Amino acid sequence: MGIEQKLGNMGVVTARLEDVVNWSRTNAMWPMLFGLACCAIEMMSAQSANHDMSRFGMELMRPSPRQSDLMIVAGRVSRKMAPVLRRLYDQMPDPKWVVAMGDCASCGGVFNNYAVVQGVDEVVPVDVYVAGCPPRPEALIHGIVTLHEKVRKEKFKDWA
Amino acid sequence: MTQIQEVSLDEIRHLVSDRAISGETMLLNMGPQHPSTHGVLRLLLELDGETVVNCIPDIGFLHTGIEKNMEAKTYQKAEVMTDRMDYMNTVGNNFTYSLAVEKLIGLDVPPRAQALRVILAELTRIQSHLVWLGTSALDVAAMSVFLYCFREREEVLHIMELVSGQRMMTTYIRPGGVWRDVPVEFEKAVRDFLKIIPQRIDEYEAMLTKNPLFLDRTLGIGPISAEDATNWGLTGATLRASGVNYDLRRFAPYSGYEQYDFDVPLRTEGDVYARYIVRMEEMRQSVRIIQQALDKLPLGPVRSNNHKFVPPPRSEIGTSMEALIHHFKLWTEGFSAPQGSVYVATESPRGELGCYLESDGGPKPYRVHFRTPSFDNLQVLPFLSKGFLVADLVAIVGSVDIVLGDIDR
Numbered sequence: 001m002g003i004e005q006k007l008g009n010m011g012v013v014t015a016r017l018e019d020v021v022n023w024s025r026t027n028a029m030w031p032m033l034f035g036l037a038c039c040a041i042e043m044m045s046a047q048s049a050n051h052d053m054s055r056f057g058m059e060l061m062r063p064s065p066r067q068s069d070l071m072i073v074a075g076r077v078s079r080k081m082a083p084v085l086r087r088l089y090d091q092m093p094d095p096k097w098v099v100a101m102g103d104c105a106s107c108g109g110v111f112n113n114y115a116v117v118q119g120v121d122e123v124v125p126v127d128v129y130v131a132g133c134p135p136r137p138e139a140l141i142h143g144i145v146t147l148h149e150k151v152r153k154e155k156f157k158d159w160a
Numbered sequence: 161m162t163q164i165q166e167v168s169l170d171e172i173r174h175l176v177s178d179r180a181i182s183g184e185t186m187l188l189n190m191g192p193q194h195p196s197t198h199g200v201l202r203l204l205l206e207l208d209g210e211t212v213v214n215c216i217p218d219i220g221f222l223h224t225g226i227e228k229n230m231e232a233k234t235y236q237k238a239e240v241m242t243d244r245m246d247y248m249n250t251v252g253n254n255f256t257y258s259l260a261v262e263k264l265i266g267l268d269v270p271p272r273a274q275a276l277r278v279i280l281a282e283l284t285r286i287q288s289h290l291v292w293l294g295t296s297a298l299d300v301a302a303m304s305v306f307l308y309c310f311r312e313r314e315e316v317l318h319i320m321e322l323v324s325g326q327r328m329m330t331t332y333i334r335p336g337g338v339w340r341d342v343p344v345e346f347e348k349a350v351r352d353f354l355k356i357i358p359q360r361i362d363e364y365e366a367m368l369t370k371n372p373l374f375l376d377r378t379l380g381i382g383p384i385s386a387e388d389a390t391n392w393g394l395t396g397a398t399l400r401a402s403g404v405n406y407d408l409r410r411f412a413p414y415s416g417y418e419q420y421d422f423d424v425p426l427r428t429e430g431d432v433y434a435r436y437i438v439r440m441e442e443m444r445q446s447v448r449i450i451q452q453a454l455d456k457l458p459l460g461p462v463r464s465n466n467h468k469f470v471p472p473p474r475s476e477i478g479t480s481m482e483a484l485i486h487h488f489k490l491w492t493e494g495f496s497a498p499q500g501s502v503y504v505a506t507e508s509p510r511g512e513l514g515c516y517l518e519s520d521g522g523p524k525p526y527r528v529h530f531r532t533p534s535f536d537n538l539q540v541l542p543f544l545s546k547g548f549l550v551a552d553l554v555a556i557v558g559s560v561d562i563v564l565g566d567i568d569r
Contacts, residue, residue: 033195037222037565038247038328040199041291045317048310063195076244078568081200081221084192110240115225133244134328 026148032068033061036075039102039134043074046137065091076104077117089124095159099143100126103133175216180206185213192221196299196554199564210549215542222568230528234494235261243329246566248288251280252508254333260504260515261335264497273337273462274416275453282446287316288509289439296558300377312360315353336470337463361443378433382544382556392540395533396511397438398560402430408507420452432559469495494523510534510561534566
């Protein structure tokens with residue numbers, strides 16, 4: 001079956017190191033357990049049994065930024081929260097990615113006012129934007145699969 | 161980019177005891193990013209070993225400016241903001257706001273719309289309690305309850321999606337009635353849900369109510385007497401767990417709650433466990449209310465016929481000149497409410513959710529203020545947690561059932 005037959009008895013497979021590393025990064029991308037507002041509830045839905053985000057190697061949400069690879073900014077970021085968010089991002093070890101979940105995190109959403117940061121990309125670099133208010137769990141999973149596609153094409157020299 | 165200001169001891173001297181200044185007790189920062197604070201709540205803890213000496217909540221990390229933003233929108237358009245306030249009780253927020261607008265302009269709501277509002281508000285209450293149960297059980301290390309609760313929550317969200325097209329932010333209840341009539345599948349969907357949910361609630365209770373690990377974490381933790389609870393201004397299940405019989409659905413019925421037969425669950429212990437029992441029972445009572453409302457669901461219009469305030473049906477716009485004018489007027493400049501102010505309160509899953517509206521006679525509210533239950537319930541946290549362990553504090557925060565969107569708005 002599969003790879004064993006192709007290998008014969010060599011026990012060796014050749015691949016580019018970049019591909020192997022990127023493959024392993026996509027399959028165990030631990031998100032940070034970090035919810036801000038409404039979208040956090042849908043993020044919890046995506047984690048729960050019906051949607052089961054663990055199919056993408058994401059069953060483990062780390063409450064500590066130092067153990068996580070992915071920050072899902074789930075909800076509106078207020079001016080008071082923005083510096084905290086940046087500090088959390090800085091504490092995450094490389095390689096790290098950011099998904100802006102929902103309209104508020106992407107562009108401010110319905111809140112165009114003094115209190116809300118108009119898009120979290122003012123504070124941290126964002127890889128994938130997920131639209132919706134709040135996005136369905138399926139939309140979040142789609143955003144994560146899109147991020148995986150992006151990660152598979154990454155080059156080492158971009159991180160160096 | 162503003163930088164985080166490191167706080168010096170001098171600046172917080174007035175908040176903490178002298179023992180903390182001398183270094184005898186430890187100051188620990190819990191949150192705003194912490195899995196057990198149910199959002200972005202920051203607690204400054206003063207600890208003696210592992211015992212909480214003082215707990216100072218720091219709120220505002222989710223301040224969204226909703227009340228101010230609503231002043232810039234017409235009465236209809238401002239409603240979209242209310243969903244995003246207490247995001248576990250989206251329908252209830254629309255409900256309270258709509259009742260306030262209706263009271264301000266003196267609008268009658270058809271009986272069918274009233275019953276539909278009750279059904280959806282009670283479904284939301286079940287949904288909110290399910291999320292509360294799942295997350296607060298998770299806080300005391302019962303992982304599987306979370307998965308079960310979210311399974312049933314999906315069922316409620318399917319019903320919400322059926323009636324409004326959105327899972328959470330429905331904006332289905334609007335001033336003057338509801339957005340449109342429910343689809344034909346609605347009744348079956350709700351009945352199917354009512355069939356499964358009582359046994360599912362039993363299932364959760366089987367996992368927790370007599371579980372010795374759960375009892376150890378909740379019995380006698382964070383107690384509050386009836387007198388203290390009233391003095392602190394608590395409402396909702398947190399108050400009723402202390403033995404005060406105060407439920408706005410019974411005390412000051414709105415939207416036809418007086419027609420339904422239901423009990424107000426009460427406990428007298430006032431601890432974390434009592435709050436758990438009260439909320440479990442509340443879910444069962446909600447099922448009863450929905451059952452009765454669905455059985456007696458009257459036929460008829462779902463929106464008021466007063467087209468000065470409520471948009472006419474789409475079908476009339478092509479044939480009636482007045483309908484077209486009303487439609488145009490309502491969606492461009494909105495309606496003008498008479499001068500004055502109103503306060504309307506409803507029973508949200510967390511307690512008394514009040515909406516204060518002040519009108520200067522124009523098409524936009526002059527001032528909107530929400531009396532949110534989480535905000536008033538949060539202030540009791542230092543009182544409840546003093547003398548308990550940090551691990552108990554997590555259970556206490558969970559049991560008060562705060563939603564940060566509700567607090568900061």
